[in-house]
Amino acid sequence: MSVRLAALGLMAVTALLGQDAALERVSLASARVREAAANLPEFADAPRKQLTDLHLALRDWIESRLPKTKAELDAGLPLLQQSLTADLARTGLLGGDDFKYGTIAEIKLSRPPEYPEALLAIASVGAGGGRDEAVYLYDWSDGNPVRKLESIPDANVGVWAAIDFSTADDRGNRLAVVTRFCTHCEGCWSGMGYTLYRLGRGSAPGARLRSGDEFVYCYNYEIKMKPDDFLLEFPGFGIDTNFLMRTHVLHYKVGEDGAVRIDPVAYEPRDFVDEWLTRPWDEMAGWSSANAREELKKWHGVLHSDTVLGDFKFVQRCTQKPGQWQIAVDLGWVAGKELPEPLRVYFLVQQKGKDRFQMTGISFHRQSGCSSQASPSAQHPAPVGSQSGRR
Secondary structure, eight states: OHHHHHHHHHHHHHHHHHHHHHHHHHHHHHHHHHHHHHTOOTTOOOOHHHHHHHHHHHHHHHHHTSOSSHHHHHHHHHHHHHHHHHHHHHTTOBOGGGOOTTOEEEEEEEOOTTOTTEEEEEEEEEOSSSEEEEEEEEEOTTSSOEEEEEEOOOSSSOEEEEEEEOOOOTTSOEEEEEEEEESSOOSSEEEEEEEEEEEOSSSSOOEEEEEEEEEEETTEEEEEEETTEEEEEEEEOOSBTTTOOEEEEEEEEEETTEEEEOSOSOSSHHHHHHHHHHSOHHHHGGGBOGGGHHHHHHHHHHHOOSOOEEEEEEEEEOTTSTTEEEEEEEEEEETTEEEEEEEEEEEEEEEEETTEEEEEEEESSOOTTOOSOOOOOSOOOOOTTOEESOO
16 A cells, blocks of 8 residues: 555656646746847737747646546636646746736636537737737547647737637537637727637547638627538628728538538628629639639639729619629729729629629620619628627
């Protein structure tokens, strides 16, 4: 009995020494961030490499403290949260809300209700007036904790993060999406990044399906997910110079081969034209008429850019062509360049059902068969159940 107790005591001491060594690495990484930040020229990007190294050291320390079984996790989560916070405070690493470079703002542990086998850890590092957050997800389904997901910022500004989950299907597969917002952005427009993952049962890490970066108005967005379906909706930039904002909708079907974009891509004909002009051809080819695809590809090659601006002159139902719309736009910016004079372009759009559109023709001349001219509506549909700020 005495030999067994001595062995257990030695194991406990070894574990504590490992935890202390891991925390010492966090301290050293923190010092390197502070040193790099002190030498930054004015308006320079954040010391991304040093911040990443700090995130990795912090991750390893958190993992050294994780319970070995789910039963221990169920019983000891509040104490684990308190212990991590106390150790950071004891070593002078805990910075709270001042967000000075190299400090640890907080480590937030939680159990996602949609994923009861898992532990979510969000580690916030000070990034010069804002937070820089990494997201980790651990699963005890197979007994020991397994890191299922890791998301560390790669931008040059501080970003806060959130994560959403779908329910699981009958095979235990579910989707997760990490969203990020710039903490240094001023005003109501903010950069938003998102990364979509598929999480399976067992110890295999989550598969990264797709990611993107968007500009969102006033942090409003909505996410809807099923195990095989992902929809992100938000108010963002539009090409219409009268409004400069429209509703964006990104909808993907998820299968064994990844995530494929599906309808709806827009809720109005005018927004569909906007989407068609500003997204890459390999994405919009499927929303271009097969009968005119080669011609439409040429038009897209001439007009497409991340920066397209224009004045929507009219959105018109084609009474002699059921389901078709004619949209006239005076384009002032084309292919990222400002034109000396606006260029009038007419777009012919086929509505194939509710929130389903297809580009069928583009011309410098008004297409016949369309009448009943109507001015563009100033009302754009707002994101359904839109949410603001951090949850």
